[in-house]
Amino acid sequence: MNRQEAPRSGRIVAELRQRIEAGELAPGDRVPSTREITRQWGVAMATATRVLAELRQEGLVRAVRGVGTVVEARSKPARTGRPPAAGRPDASPAPASPATASPARRQPAADEALTLGRIVTSAIAVADAEGLAAVSMRRVAADLGVATMSLYRHVADKDDLLMRMMDAAFSRWTFPAVPPEGWREQLTLAARMLWDMFRRHPWLAPALSLARPQAVASALPFTEWVLTALERHGLDFSLAFTVHLTLFNYVRGTAFNVEMEREAEALTGLDSEEWMDAQEPAFQTLLATGRFPALGRLTESGYDFDLDGLFTFGLQRLLDGIAAFMEETS
16 A cells, blocks of 8 residues: 555544444444445545445454344444533433443343353354354453353363364254265265355355364264275275365365455455456456466356365365275275
8 A cells, every 4th residue: 555545544534433422323234345445536546445344343343144244233322522411311311220230230130141052152143144253262262251250161262162162063054863875975975064164154265274183073973984985895994094085175275265355345345246247357458468378268258266276176176086096905
């Protein structure tokens, strides 16, 4: 961003901040996307991106999956810069009645009703909607209406909470009592179940580690299912485990794109199609050089990118390779 763009971003931030604090943009309302900012204020895309990033840093807005960037709920009245006037609702708050007691007075009862299951469910809901980075002990406690310290009676820390989140996510998926015929069909079933799980919980793939696997009890049936299918076909245990890791890494690696796309959309305010539209001039400039004729022909004919289709294609080719390998070893 050049020096002229920086002051403009500050003015746009100040204007949107004033609209939020004045109540013109209420909690939950969508704020202008990066594309709308570029159109309304005539600034570059980088400037529009910086505007939303600064508003998020101030805690005024947050990204909501499938919705866009919205105004964050505030726990205190908006600052309008004017002192409370006599007769206005904010001039002299009335004493709270038992039915409208403050959250602090209701917390003891809420704390007593707190369970580990409610904590984990709430944390998963936050991660599903906003990503794993949005999950914190304070955030989960606020969503449950309890004191932050009350969570520590059920979980040791955020790492412990994450382990329980992963365990809960895997526990909702079960294999059929009677497996399908053939190792390929059994591996396909396991891979698709894993893919569907990553699609439902985009944070889960980045949270799992291949090099330093976590002891998630409910995830072990996936490993057991694949190893059993391959061993029944006569594959050596060590090779079977290598095949399992290869399959798992393919599914997990492809699923990484789901979370990355969500984070990119939250950061820029653009979905994948809008982003490609914004990048088209740069791509056309590169193609005009004539250095990439094959890519130019592809661009002219068009390509419908579909992550699910890409996963299916790659999975089948991976299984083809495993099948050829198993024939060689046998």
